[in-house]
Amino acid sequence: MPTPPTITTSTITTTPDGSTTLHLTTRNTAHPTTPSLILLHYWGGSPTTWSPLLDTAAGPLPPSTTHSVAYHARGWAPSTGPADPSAYGTAHMSGDLACVVRAAGFDDDENDENNNNAGFVLVGHSMGAKVAMHYAATARPRPRGLRGMVLVAPAPLRGGLRLPREEKERQRGAYASAEAVRAVLDDVLTAGGLQEEVRERCVRDSMRGGEAATRAWVEYAAEEDFGGLEGGIEEGLPVLVVRGDGDFERGIVGELGVERGWRNEVVEGCGHLVPLEKPEVLGRMIAEFVEGLPGRK
Secondary structure, three states: OOOOOOEEEEEEEOOOOOOOEEEEEEEOOOOOOOOEEEEEOOOOOOHHHHHHHHOOOOOOOOOOOOOEEEEOOOOEOOOOOOOOOOOOOHHHHHHHHHHHHHHOOOOOOOOOOOOOOOOEEEEEEOHHHHHHHHHHHHOOOOOOOEEEEEEEOOOOOOOOOOOOHHHHHHHHOOOOOHHHHHHHHHHHHOOOOOOHHHHHHHHHHHOOEOHHHHHHHHHHHOOOOOHHHHHHOOOOOOEEEEEEOOOOOHHHHOOOOHHHOOEEEEEOOOOOOHHHHOHHHHHHHHHHHHHOOOOOO
16 A cells, blocks of 8 residues: 655744734655655645645655645635735735745755755746746745746736736636636636536635635736846746646737746646646656756755
8 A cells, every 4th residue: 555645734924923824734754856846826726736646646746755845825724814905916925935935944055954955846826836936036045946847827927917808807706606616617717627526625725715815816916017027037947837728828828938948838638727637647747847857866
């Protein structure tokens, strides 16, 4: 029988006033030669978004050995967030990610016995991908442990995500009720439906958001334009961009980072929720990406 993963939960506070506390789920311990995964969910997701990739014994990311840290973004329960509705922008979430990186032991002191020297790969989905890119572009000192990024159905830094008016209106009400969530899952976010258990878990996750966190992405965070920061992402950093062929944002966003050598891949028969629709395909892509990182020990 396969060895089950060791799963622990913890919390960290990321703001001086204590208003923002993030809930982390960590699987296993850091490996001396294989980079860890830091997982950032989409708007309405949670750490369980990544469970299908990490819970399959015969899958490409072995449950008993893959070290990962996933967390609920600020304002998505059980994480908490500020009362200020303007405090849920990309830069705020990027600051939270910096705290997660430090808490996970990925600091810049190579002599620190707690430093996980194999480094880490950021795996961000949609909103989480935009946050990952912002962090990679702005974190100072530059995080030497960052080995690469996998951006899944990413919202872009440059230009922001500017949806047609009717789509933006639909998103405003997307998580207003369980029935609304089911409708957007079936009609917008996926290409062919989810297993019922996964679908209902998505409903629960999407209803976890506080009002400020839920509204912020649609009202301003998705559209924030950080194109001027792209040059801050380390030249030559390996980046894999993955998007479903049926993703409703595909024609709006297009490919990312081609001029920087980023690799863009398309998953067939898939919508926006790649980790849930095609977990084994995405898991294999991530495993191959990590295996192919330059200078891997």
